Amino acid sequence: MPLRAFAIDDEPLALRVIEEHARQVPFLELVGTTIDPIAGLLRVQQGDVDVVLLDIQMATLTGLQFLQLLRGQCAVILTTAYPQYALDGYDYAVADYLLKPISFDRFLRAVQRVHAQATRPVLPVPGAPAGTASPPDGPPCLFVKTEHRLVKVNHIDIWYIEGGKDYATVVTSTEKILTLSSLGKLAEALPQPQFLRVHKSYIVALDKITAVERQRIYTGKVIIPIGDTYRVEFARVVGGG
Incomplete structure (x- = not known):
């Protein structure tokens, strides 16, 4: 299967460079380009794009605003x-x-990195890679990779996840599990909005939040900050707006 890509940049010359590069990659299919980020967002949201090549500095909609609206729909x-x-x-x-x-x-x-991730085979449980969802007859869960084994973690047991540079700690009702997965990969594997990234270093289970005060979340006895990048989305989900 080819990797379907879409490019968005308000500079036509930049798009031409991407088009030329894409023609030289046999596994890559450039399905479209646009200088209009809003039109690009609508196109990508149709769901048949695997990866977006996205400029950041654009007038009508910046790349970071685009990412907020895209909500992880594709790479x-x-x-x-x-x-x-x-x-x-x-x-x-x-x-x-x-x-x-x-x-x-x-x-x-x-x-190549995106293509490798998209075509990586999913192994059957219990030999599944970190972040694999649960089998149909079991409770919703993750299999997270630790130093020596894969550990099954039921979603209902997770309170929050704290990320480091190349690892993350899954905090459950009974233990802290140090995993070799990044926070970003775990965020992609967990269902939303049941789990919400609220800071560059934290994912929180919404049903475990006991209170919110200013820019702080209380989950049990732990206080977790809400990052500036995540305030709008957190307010939308929690406030229902």
């Missing part, structure tokens, strides 16, 4: 001339971050 590779936005992009678990001018070899590595 995203950011393309920009501004390296200072890299950390903001990774808050949304983007697949890669390409700096303009984009060389072909760097473009190829980015799309």
